[in-house]
Amino acid sequence: MAFTDKQESLVNSSYESFKQNLSGNSIFFYTFILEKAPAAKELFSFLKGSAGVQDSPQLQGHAEKVFGLVRDAAGQLRATGTVVLGDASLGAIHVQKGVVDPHFVVVKEALLQTIKKAVGDKWSAELSTAWEVAYDALATAIKKAY
């Protein structure tokens, strides 16, 4: 099924909600990931060896990039029906770091829960589906390098 204007605008407006509390939402996102996949801590150079998730511009920057790429994927899906990686090395980075399928499931769940928290009572099944479809298409594009 085609990605609709409505789905794109749902993703765009909730992305703005995410950005409105970038610090709190980023902490929530990382904490969720590390709870579900503690070993992921050693994969990220910016978390490795640290006591835990602590707020920093660097941490926020990485989280913002991930959410921003999913948002961008939603725009591409609506416009062209497919997702092309802007940075072709993105696949290779994840291969090289040893990122595997179950990690993608954890990050997806973390992303959805973070958006859910960010939008509060604006959360809906439709909003969730829009993020899921965009994330899955982006993850597929990244995994093409595998």
Ligand code: HEM
């Ligand atoms: C690196 C995005 C999924 C682990 C990166 C980078 C981007 C990115 C943009 C480059 C470094 C940065 O600026 O952050 C994404 C997107 C994903 C995804 C859009 C899903 C659609 C995953 C998953 C994992 C993962 C599932 C595993 C938990 C990593 C690691 C690096 C990386 C370990 C290297 C970070 C470093 O130490 O510098 N990712 N990623 N990514 N990603 Fe992902």
Ligand code: ISQ
């Ligand atoms: C996946 N890839 C790169 C950066 C990330 C930051 C937080 C959570 C997941 C990520």
